[in-house]
Amino acid sequence: KHIVIFASGTGSNAAKIIDRFRESELARVKLLLCNNPQAGVLETARREGIPVALLDRHDFYHTDRYVKLLQEMPADLVVLAGFLWKIPDNLVRAFAGKMINLHPALLPKYGGKGMYGERVHTAVIAAGDTESGITIHYVNDQYDDGEIILQKTCPVLPGDTPELLAGRIHKLEHTWLPQVVEELLRV
Ligand code: GRF
Numbered sequence: 181k182h183i184v185i186f187a188s189g190t191g192s193n194a195a196k197i198i199d200r201f202r203e204s205e206l207a208r209v210k211l212l213l214c215n216n217p218q219a220g221v222l223e224t225a226r227r228e229g230i231p232v233a234l235l236d237r238h239d240f241y242h243t244d245r246y247v248k249l250l251q252e253m254p255a256d257l258v259v260l261a262g263f264l265w266k267i268p269d270n271l272v273r274a275f276a277g278k279m280i281n282l283h284p285a286l287l288p289k290y291g292g293k294g295m296y297g298e299r300v301h302t303a304v305i306a307a308g309d310t311e312s313g314i315t316i317h318y319v320n321d322q323y324d325d326g327e328i329i330l331q332k333t334c335p336v337l338p339g340d341t342p343e344l345l346a347g348r349i350h351k352l353e354h355t356w357l358p359q360v361v362e363e364l365l366r367v
Contacts, residue, residue: 181207181365184255186263187214189297191221193261193282193353198228200358207365210253213246215265240268247274257365260319261357264296272321279319280364282357284349286331287315291324301342301349312336312345314352316360329364332356 183201187194198209212225215235225232239245247270250258260267260281272279283291285300295303304312313333318326332355334348 181256182210182253183207183361183365184211184213184250184253184258185209186258186260187212187219187221188216188264189219189221189262191219191224191262192350193357194221194259195224196354197259197261197358197361198224198230200362202228206362207256210255211249215240215263221262235265237265240265244270247271250275257361258319259357259361262296266293266323267319267321269321272319275319277318280329280360281317281319281324281326282353283315283317283324284312284346284353285315286311286313286333287317287324287328291315293323295324298342298346301345304336305340305342305345309336312349314349314356316357330356330360 185194185197201207201209209230211231211233213233213235214222217234222232251274258275258279285304290300290303311333313331315328316330317328320326332352334352336345
């Protein structure tokens with residue numbers, strides 16, 4: 181099976197998926213698509229020998245270039261692991277039920293455009309919530325809105341900073357995203 185990852189940043193989640201499937205009989209990570217030439221995830225892909233496609237914003241939103249690229253692979257599962265652009269409708273349609281997103285909060289709370297990374301954790305702490313967590317969901321044509329596959333929670337502790345909460349959230353992500361990817365590809 182072919183896994184494709186979209187990422188925009190550090191790529192710690194992409195790295196965990198790559199680790200999990202490096203020697204796998206079930207699936208391999210075949211391509212990393214990235215919208216940020218400075219992203220740390222590019223170094224991970226290079227080190228792991230995984231092909232990279234740097235996204236051209238115009239083509240991403242105005243052509244079928246990437247739909248065709250993934251269909252020809254063919255991608256069996258597309259994972260958005262810290263990817264900050266909204267997925268264009270042609271790609272959402274082409275990969276309905278085969279594209280998942282990882283969000284660092286308990287959707288439907290703290291989702292939507294602009295709610296990513298530390299902004300999410302700052303909002304959770306400011307709201308005085310006593311728990312947060314992760315959501316893995318199918319991607320539809322709205323930000324952070326598709327059918328939820330899995331949620332896992334963690335406490336928000338008194339005196340938590342966004343960094344401390346982010347660390348707790350990352351642990352959940354690194355444990356559960358590779359697990360969900362494997363389960364979805366097993367069926
Ligand atoms: C993760 O917290 C993910 O939930 C959010 O962006 C972050 C990506 O982290 N969408 P990394 O690039 O995988 O380290």
